Amino acid sequence: MKPLSSSRFGLILLIFFTATLSLSACNKDNSPAPTRENDKLAEIMARETLVIAIDPHYPPFSALKEAEPRPANTRCTVAQYTQNQMEGFDAAVATEVARRLGVEPCFVTPQWSQIISGNWSNNWDIHFGSMSITAERMQVLYFSQPYFSTTVHAFVHAENNTYQTPEDLQGKRIGVCAGCTYESYLMGNLQMPGNEMTYRILNPQIIAYANEIPALEDLSKGDGVILDALITQKPTGVSAIYAGMPLRLLPDPLYYAHVCAVVDKKNSRDTARFLNRVSDIIQEMHRDGTLSRLSTQWLGEDLTQEASEFDIKTLDQFP
Amino acid sequence: MKSTAPVSQSLLSKILLFSVLFATILTVVIGFSAFFLVRQVISLDVRDTLTAIAIVKENSLNRWVDEQRRNIVLLASLPDVREQAGALSAPAVSASQAQQAAENLQTYFRTVISTTSDYQEILLVNAEGKVVASSFGENLGKDQSGEEYFHRGLTQTWVTQFYTSSLLGTTTITISTPVFDSGGKRAGVLATHLNLNEIDRLIRERTGLGESGEVYLVDANHKPVTIDPLAAENGVYLSSQGIDAALRGESASGAYPNDRGIAVIGAYRWVEEHNVALLVEIGEKEALRATQTLSQWIMLAGLGVILVSNLLLVLFARRAIAPVISLTEIATQITAGNLQIRAPITSQDEIGKLAVAFNTMTTQLQKSLSRLEDLNNQLEARVEERTLALQKSNSELEAFSYSVSHDLRAPLRAIRNYAHMSLEKLSQELDAESLRWLRHIHHSALSMSEMVDGLLAFSRMGRQSMRPRRVLAEEAQEMVQKVIAEHSAEKNAPAPEIQVGNLHGCYADPILLQQVFTNLLTNAIKFSRKTTPAQVEVGSLETPQGSAYFVRDNGVGFDMQYAEKLFKVFQRLHSQEEFEGTGVGLAIIQRIVQRHRGEIWFHAEPGKGATFYFTIPLQEGDEI
Numbered sequence: 001m002k003p004l005s006s007s008r009f010g011l012i013l014l015i016f017f018t019a020t021l022s023l024s025a026c027n028k029d030n031s032p033a034p035t036r037e038n039d040k041l042a043e044i045m046a047r048e049t050l051v052i053a054i055d056p057h058y059p060p061f062s063a064l065k066e067a068e069p070r071p072a073n074t075r076c077t078v079a080q081y082t083q084n085q086m087e088g089f090d091a092a093v094a095t096e097v098a099r100r101l102g103v104e105p106c107f108v109t110p111q112w113s114q115i116i117s118g119n120w121s122n123n124w125d126i127h128f129g130s131m132s133i134t135a136e137r138m139q140v141l142y143f144s145q146p147y148f149s150t151t152v153h154a155f156v157h158a159e160n161n162t163y164q165t166p167e168d169l170q171g172k173r174i175g176v177c178a179g180c181t182y183e184s185y186l187m188g189n190l191q192m193p194g195n196e197m198t199y200r201i202l203n204p205q206i207i208a209y210a211n212e213i214p215a216l217e218d219l220s221k222g223d224g225v226i227l228d229a230l231i232t233q234k235p236t237g238v239s240a241i242y243a244g245m246p247l248r249l250l251p252d253p254l255y256y257a258h259v260c261a262v263v264d265k266k267n268s269r270d271t272a273r274f275l276n277r278v279s280d281i282i283q284e285m286h287r288d289g290t291l292s293r294l295s296t297q298w299l300g301e302d303l304t305q306e307a308s309e310f311d312i313k314t315l316d317q318f319p
Numbered sequence: 320m321k322s323t324a325p326v327s328q329s330l331l332s333k334i335l336l337f338s339v340l341f342a343t344i345l346t347v348v349i350g351f352s353a354f355f356l357v358r359q360v361i362s363l364d365v366r367d368t369l370t371a372i373a374i375v376k377e378n379s380l381n382r383w384v385d386e387q388r389r390n391i392v393l394l395a396s397l398p399d400v401r402e403q404a405g406a407l408s409a410p411a412v413s414a415s416q417a418q419q420a421a422e423n424l425q426t427y428f429r430t431v432i433s434t435t436s437d438y439q440e441i442l443l444v445n446a447e448g449k450v451v452a453s454s455f456g457e458n459l460g461k462d463q464s465g466e467e468y469f470h471r472g473l474t475q476t477w478v479t480q481f482y483t484s485s486l487l488g489t490t491t492i493t494i495s496t497p498v499f500d501s502g503g504k505r506a507g508v509l510a511t512h513l514n515l516n517e518i519d520r521l522i523r524e525r526t527g528l529g530e531s532g533e534v535y536l537v538d539a540n541h542k543p544v545t546i547d548p549l550a551a552e553n554g555v556y557l558s559s560q561g562i563d564a565a566l567r568g569e570s571a572s573g574a575y576p577n578d579r580g581i582a583v584i585g586a587y588r589w590v591e592e593h594n595v596a597l598l599v600e601i602g603e604k605e606a607l608r609a610t611q612t613l614s615q616w617i618m619l620a621g622l623g624v625i626l627v628s629n630l631l632l633v634l635f636a637r638r639a640i641a642p643v644i645s646l647t648e649i650a651t652q653i654t655a656g657n658l659q660i661r662a663p664i665t666s667q668d669e670i671g672k673l674a675v676a677f678n679t680m681t682t683q684l685q686k687s688l689s690r691l692e693d694l695n696n697q698l699e700a701r702v703e704e705r706t707l708a709l710q711k712s713n714s715e716l717e718a719f720s721y722s723v724s725h726d727l728r729a730p731l732r733a734i735r736n737y738a739h740m741s742l743e744k745l746s747q748e749l750d751a752e753s754l755r756w757l758r759h760i761h762h763s764a765l766s767m768s769e770m771v772d773g774l775l776a777f778s779r780m781g782r783q784s785m786r787p788r789r790v791l792a793e794e795a796q797e798m799v800q801k802v803i804a805e806h807s808a809e810k811n812a813p814a815p816e817i818q819v820g821n822l823h824g825c826y827a828d829p830i831l832l833q834q835v836f837t838n839l840l841t842n843a844i845k846f847s848r849k850t851t852p853a854q855v856e857v858g859s860l861e862t863p864q865g866s867a868y869f870v871r872d873n874g875v876g877f878d879m880q881y882a883e884k885l886f887k888v889f890q891r892l893h894s895q896e897e898f899e900g901t902g903v904g905l906a907i908i909q910r911i912v913q914r915h916r917g918e919i920w921f922h923a924e925p926g927k928g929a930t931f932y933f934t935i936p937l938q939e940g941d942e943i
Contacts, residue, residue: 214503
C-alpha cells in the first residue's frame with residue numbers, strides 16, 4: 001500500500017474540518033406548504049364545513065328557523081345551525097359561497113359586539129352580516145369583495161309628518177344598533193374608505209340597541225314615544241315596513257355602504273388564501289348573476305351592481 | 320556503541336516532538352471547533368427553547384384574556400344581568416328600585432369574583448359613564464366617562480392594554496362590553512378588571528427554566544408590568560438589548576446582558592395585543608453549563624489521546640529505529656577496520672533493503688581492499704628485488720673502480736718516475752723534440768695520477784662509514800675559518816676578500832662537512848682568481864628547502880645550461896690551462912651531501928660568479 005503523503009493527509013484534514021464546520025450552516029427552509037395547521041382554507045377544506053357567524057334575527061338578511069329538523073348527514077356540530085335552519089339574503093349568499101368552496105355551511109350566532117371586535121379565537125370562520133367597511137373595523141377584520149351595497153337612511157314613524165330631511169332630526173332621540181356604522185355616523189366619527197361623510201343629523205340623542213329589531217319595535221310604538229327616528233340600511237327598514245311596521249323612510253340617503261363578508265385578522269392560521277378565495281367566489285357570483293338573483297329574491301331589488309364594480313384589493317389589506 | 324546513542328535519541332526525540340506537537344495542535348483545533356460548535360448548537364437550542372416558552376407564554380396569556388373576554392360577554396348577555404342593568408338605566412325608575420338592582424348586581428358580581436378569582440372587580444357603568452354597580456362598593460358613583468374601556472365598551476367588546484387603573488391604582492387589563500336591557504336597549508357598559516395575580520402566575524410560572532430563568536413583561540414605557548404597585552411607580556426604567564428590541568416590535572432571541580447587567584440568553588416577543596414586551600431569559604452561565612462540561616471532557620480526552628498516541632509512538636519508534644541503530648554501530652565498526660562484520664537483515668522494508676545494500680557495499684569494499692593489498696605486496700617485493708640488484712651492481716662497480724684506480728697507481732708511478740729520471744739523465748743527450756715528448760709523458764702521467772687519486776677519493780667517499788654528530792654553530796665557524804686559513808693564499812695569486820657570515824649548527828660527519836667547505840671554498844677562490852677584487856662569501860640562510868649553507872664568489876661563473884654536467888666525475892666547464900683541476904671535487908661534495916640526505920644546488924652566470932647552496936640535517940633523524 002502506498003503511504004499517505006503529507007499533503008494529501010493535510011487535504012483530508014482540511015475537508016474534514018470544513019465539513020464539520022459547514023454542518024451548522026445549512027438549516028434554511030422555505031415557507032411551508034399549506035396544511036390544516038397553518039392555513040385557514042386548508043383547515044376548512046379538511047373539516048368540510050364553513051362555520052358562519054350570522055345574526056339569528058335580522059330579516060330579510062338572516063333569520064333562524066329553529067323548528068326545521070337538522071339533516072341526518074350534517075357535519076355541523078349540535079351547537080351550530082344547519083343550512084336549512086337559516087334563511088335570508090346573507091344566509092343564502094353564505095350558503096352559496098360554502099357550496100362553491102365544496103363544504104357544508106354551518107351557522108353560529110355570536111353577539112354583534114363580539115363579532116366587530118375581532119378575536120374570534122377560531123370559533124367561527126367568517127361572518128356574513130351586512131358588515132360595511134370602516135377604518136376602525138379594518139384594524140381587526142379582513143373584508144371580502146363586497147356582495148352588495150346599499151344606502152343608509154333615517155326612518156321615522158309613519159304618523160309623523162314633520163321630519164322630511166335628515167337635518168330635521170337634529171337633537172332627536174334616534175335608535176341605532178350599538179357598534180353599527182349608524183352609531184358612529186351619529187357620533188360623527190364614521191370613517192369609510194372612499195366615502196366622504198357629511199354628518200347631517202346634529203346633536204342626536206343616541207339610543208343604542210343590541211340590533212335593529214328592538215329599535216324598529218320601539219319606533220313602532222309611536223312617534224316620539226321612545227324614539228323619534230332610527231337609522232338603518234334601506235332593505236332592513238323597507239322590509240320592516242313590508243312586514244307591517246308603521247314606519248316611513250326619509251328618502252335622502254345618509255351615506256352609501258359596501259357590504260362584505262369578514263374574517264378575523266387575528267388568527268393562528270394564514271387567512272389570506274381563504275379570504276382571496278371567498279372574494280373570488282363572490283366576484284364569480286356577481287358575474288354569473290347569482291347575487292343579482294338572490295338580491296332580487298330576498299331584498300326585492302338588485303343591490304349588487306355597485307358592489308361588483310368595487311375592487312377590494314385596492315384596500316391593500318395584506319401588507 | 321556510545322557514539323550512536325545520541326543519534327537514536329535525537330531521532331526519537333525529533334519524532335516524538337513532532338508527534339506531540341501535531342497531536343496537541345490537532346486536539347486543540349478539534350477541541351476548540353467542537354467547543355464552539357457545541358456552544359453554538361446549545362445556544363441555538365436554548366434560544367429555540369426560550370422562544371418556544373415565550374410563544375407558549377404569550378399564547379396562554381392571550382388565551383386566558385380571550386377566555387375572560389368571552390366570560391364577560393356571557394355575563395353581559397345573561398337575562399338576569401340585563402334585567403337589573405335595565406332597571407338601573409331606565410329613566411322612570413325609583414331610587415329604591417335602582418338601589419335594589421345595584422345590590423342585586425353587586426351580589427351577583429361578588430359571587431362571580433369569588434368563584435373564578437380571575438377578576439379584581441366587576442362593574443356596570445351607565446351610558447353617562449357613572450359606576451352604577453360594582454363588586455367593590457367604594458367605586459360606586461365614580462365617573463368613568465373619560466376611560467377608554469368605557470367608550471369602546473359602548474359599541475363592542477373591548478380589551479384594554481395593560482394600564483394603571485384609576486379605580487384600582489394598580490396595573491391591570493380591563494375588558495368591557497355593552498349591556499342591553501331585556502328590551503334590547505343599551506343599558507351601559509359591563510367591565511371587569513382582570514386579576515393580575517393570575518397573569519403574574521401565568522407569566523412567571525417557570526417552565527423548567529432552571530435557577531436563573533425568568534419570564535417578565537415590560538410595558539411600552541419600559542416599566543415592569545407587575546401587580547406590585549411600588550415597582551410600577553418607583554420610576555423603574557427597564558432597558559436591555561432584548562427589552563429595547565421587543566419594544567421596537569421585534570420578536571427574536573439572542574445573547575445579551577439583561578437590565579441588571581447579567582449575561583443572559585433570552586427570547587423576546589412584542590405582544591401586539593397587549594402592548595407589552597414578553598421576555599424569557601436564562602443566565603448564559605447556566606444555559607451553557609453543558610458546554611463547559613463538554614470542553615473539559617474534550618480537553619481530558621485530548622490529553623489522553625496525546626499520552627496514549629505518544630506511548631504507542633515511542634514503542635513503535637524504538638522498534639523502527641532499532642535496525643538503524645545497529646546499522647550505525649556496524650558502520651562505525653567497519654570504519655574502524657572490521658570488514659568481516661555484516662548488518663542483520665530483520666525486515667523487508669526500506670531499512671531491510673538498506674542493510675542488504677550496506678552489506679553488499681561492505682563485501683565489495685573488502686574485495687577491493689584485499690586486491691589492493693596484494694598489488695602492493697607484489698610491488699614491494701619487486702622494488703626490494705630491484706634495490707638489491709642495484710646495490711649489488713653499485714658495490715661491484717665501486718669495488719671495480721677502486722681496484723682499478725688502486726691498481727693503476729703503481730704503473731703510473733713507474734711511468735712518472737721513469738719519465739722524471741729520464742728527463743734528468745738524458746737532458747743533455749736527447750734533442751729538444753724528444754725532450755718535449757718525454758716531458759709530455761711525465762706531465763700526462765702526473766695528471767693521470769692525480770685523476771686516479773681523485774677517483775680513489777671519490778670512490779672512498781662512497782664506501783667510507785659515516786660518523787655523524789651534533790655540529791654546533793661555533794664549530795662550523797671554526798671549520799670554515801680553518802679551511803680559509805689553509806687555502807686562501809695559494810697558487811701565487813692575490814688572496815680574495817673572504818666574508819664569513821653566521822653559520823648555523825647541524826648534525827653531520829664533521830670530517831666530511833669540512834671536505835664540503837674545503838672543496839667549495841677552493842673552487843670559489845680558484846674561479847675568482849681572475850677577478851679584481853675577488854670576493855668570496857660564506858654563510859647560512861633560510862631557503863624554501865630549509866636552512867642552507869652557501870658559498871658565493873664573483874668569479875667567472877658559468878652558463879646554467881651546462882649545469883647538468885657539473886656534478887659528474889671528471890666533467891669540467893673550463894680547460895686545464897685556464898683553471899687546473901680534476902673535475903672530481905663537486906662530485907665528491909654532492910656525494911657527501913647526498914649521504915647526509917641533504918640537497919645541493921647552485922646559481923651561476925657567466926662572468927658574474929656562482930653561488931652554491933647545500934642543506935644538512937639540523938638534528939639527528941631530520942629529513943631534509
